[in-house]
Amino acid sequence: MDLSSMEALRAACTDFAGGDVASADAARARQAELVKPEGSLGRLEDIAVHMARWQRTLRPRLDNARIIVFAGSHGVTRNGVSPFPDEVNAQMLGGFRAGFAAICQLAEAFGARLEAIDCGVDEPTGDLASEPAMTEEGFLEAVRKGVNAVGGSEDILIFGDMGIGNTTAAAAVAAALFGGTGADWAGRGAGLDETGLARKAEVVDSALAFHGDALGDPLEALRRVGGREMAAIMGACLAARRHGVPVLLDGYIVCASVAPLYRLDRSALDHALAAHRSAEPGHRRVLEGLGLDPLLDLGMRLGEGSGAATALGLVRAALACHNGMATFAEAAVAGRKGDV
Ligand SMILES: O=C(O)c1ccc[n+]([C@@H]2O[C@H](COP(=O)([O-])O)[C@@H](O)[C@H]2O)c1
Numbered sequence: 464m465d466l467s468s469m470e471a472l473r474a475a476c477t478d479f480a481g482g483d484v485a486s487a488d489a490a491r492a493r494q495a496e497l498v499k500p501e502g503s504l505g506r507l508e509d510i511a512v513h514m515a516r517w518q519r520t521l522r523p524r525l526d527n528a529r530i531i532v533f534a535g536s537h538g539v540t541r542n543g544v545s546p547f548p549d550e551v552n553a554q555m556l557g558g559f560r561a562g563f564a565a566i567c568q569l570a571e572a573f574g575a576r577l578e579a580i581d582c583g584v585d586e587p588t589g590d591l592a593s594e595p596a597m598t599e600e601g602f603l604e605a606v607r608k609g610v611n612a613v614g615g616s617e618d619i620l621i622f623g624d625m626g627i628g629n630t631t632a633a634a635a636v637a638a639a640l641f642g643g644t645g646a647d648w649a650g651r652g653a654g655l656d657e658t659g660l661a662r663k664a665e666v667v668d669s670a671l672a673f674h675g676d677a678l679g680d681p682l683e684a685l686r687r688v689g690g691r692e693m694a695a696i697m698g699a700c701l702a703a704r705r706h707g708v709p710v711l712l713d714g715y716i717v718c719a720s721v722a723p724l725y726r727l728d729r730s731a732l733d734h735a736l737a738a739h740r741s742a743e744p745g746h747r748r749v750l751e752g753l754g755l756d757p758l759l760d761l762g763m764r765l766g767e768g769s770g771a772a773t774a775l776g777l778v779r780a781a782l783a784c785h786n787g788m789a790t791f792a793e794a795a796v797a798g799r800k801g802d803v
């Protein structure tokens with residue numbers, strides 16, 4: 464993929480191949496033959512078909528599930544938009560590697576390999592309220608970091624984020640892409656109080672006013688009011704799409720990060736399932752904007768890829784049934800009355 468300029472990146476964000484329709488059809492047909500009333504496994508059946516489509520096989524597997532957490536720091540925090548200090552970013556990045564974070568436990572519980580990537584935790588981006596968060600070169604470098612993190616032979620990919628202040632960036636990106644004001648998209652993030660929430664909405668409004676029409680371009684929006692970990696997540700999701708690797712999308716930040724891809728090409732996220740709906744109120748609206756119906760709604764709002772990692776358990780359940788169940792004929796169980 465040529466990602467040497469904004470124009471090259473833009474060109475890489477269109478013209479995608481679809482998944483494998485024959486494998487998806489065969490998987491759907493198998494689901495109908497398994498020893499259960501048709502459709503009775505509900506969305507587990509859809510998950511199995513999705514995995515078959517993107518892994519291009521009737522029998523999808525999960526031997527190589529991978530979680531990649533991208534961490535970055537945000538200059539916008541100088542406006543008091545988060546209850547936590549910036550140094551948490553480097554500390555949690557250490558935690559992802561040392562094993563003490565929630566995502567480490569979820570990765571182990573659901574059988575995924577975890578990796579954490581530093582997108583510049585010691586180098587905050589520009590303050591998006593009054594300057595571009597990233598230069599073009601800085602943005603492209605972050606996108607390339609995400610693209611290069613993806614191997615291409617994974618059975619499934621999950622992307623996570625760590626970045627104090629990044630719910631403000633996600634709100635600004637969402638407002639740029641889907642319209643509305645700061646109040647429509649700002650939430651309490653990691654636990655902001657009422658006063659902080661009002662300030663955060665104003666900060667997003669300032670960003671919208673400062674950057675103006677430049678935000679009409681989805682990639683410019685992510686460069687100007689996003690963050691480095693967000694750009695990397697977009698790059699990783701794009702690479703997964705090119706390789707045909709299925710993706711489980713996490714919460715507010717991850718969905719806002721990949722939304723520019725959808726705005727550039729409506730088929731760009733066809734390989735992705737929305738894993739969960741975050742408690743951050745803006746996430747519901749981003750999911751609606753992307754036309755995605757999340758699998759879980761557990762009131763989670765941690766980030767790190769934690770909601771998607773939890774949904775990996777559902778994918779395992781779906782594939783265990785899909786691959787391991789007998790058909791009516793194999794089990795010699797009577798089918799529906801009147802069927803021959
Ligand atoms: O994923 C979500 O939906 C989500 C919702 C609220 C907070 N977070 C996490 O909390 C951090 C951002 O919160 P804040 O208040 O500092 O913007 C960042 O590290 C995110 O991963 C994540």
Ligand SMILES: Cc1cc2nc[nH]c2cc1C
Nearest residue numbers: 547551625653765766767
């Ligand atoms: C401790 C902590 C852990 C996190 N993980 C993702 N975002 C986070 C924010 C905080 C504050």
